[in-house]
Amino acid sequence: MCEANYFYIRCGKKQIKQFNHADEYFLLIYFSKAKTTYFYFMKFDLTILGSSSATPTNERHPSAQVLNIDDELFLIDCGEGTQMQMRKFKVKFQRINHIFISHLHGDHYLGLAGLLFTYHLLGRTKELHVYANSELQEIIEKQLQVSGTTLIFPLVFHSLPENKPHHLYENKKISISCFPLLHRVPTHGFIFRQKHCERNIIKNKITELNIPVNKIPEIKNGSDFTDAKGKKHSNAELIMEPSPEKVYVYCSDTGYCPKIVPFFKNADILYHEATFMHDMEERANAKQHSTTVHAATIAKKAHVKKLIIGHYSARYDELEPVLKETQNVFSNTEIAEEGKIYSV
């Protein structure tokens, strides 16, 4: 097998070599010299497009993120300027078929109409699904009506139920649900949960060893394979094990709300707003936003692996103190940086 383009990462005591071969991602784990196991590594990448709270700054845009799951893109919130950010960061936005809007404060949805008009002008024909508070449909339909536009692609609205968790969407790779947050208008967080994948045969082994199609199911079920020359190939050489399931959680905007913790215990990455530093706790509580310490405390209570904070107030030019204050409570914290890709 070609081992070009690899690099090493560490995982406990195990040595892991990760490489990309013919657009397939593998994790190659050496458990011992005698045994090698291949793991299928599904792309699960988060790109931050907007990290600002209500007022944008020169460097920071209103909320928007794209989650890339095996090259299927999901847009989470769509603040003003989202489509320009997608162009800037080379996001293939025609691959978006599902858009999730947390709530109807302008910094989370005012970019949506512009994006819909662009899809229309580019001749999109695929269905587009929007999950949001039910009033968004009325707003968008009014904007289309006054501009005399009949979209040339089907736009399907799904309303988020107030004050309760709800299952929204699933396909064979991902399951997406929402849960209520604590904010001045109905607001939801979203959970993106990778589903358990099947063991899969390494594609180039099929051609390399001339494996007949009818043998593939039994190899997937654990059988070894003997090739035409009588050489036996162990099942571990032929199979990619599914990588561990991954979970990404999005919480913006919300006041401090420990009630949400059970929805996403042990998640891989939690994005949680940290609009204010903790000396502004009173203002945060009044506006139903969170401070650095609030976000970190939620991450700690939920035992998530990593916290990303964002939705910063425009008053903070420097984000280092915001990060430091959060890390004092939850050390594995990163700041949301626009254009940066975070692998879940």
Ligand SMILES: [Zn+2]
């Ligand atoms: Zn906001």
Ligand SMILES: [Zn+2]
């Ligand atoms: Zn808000």
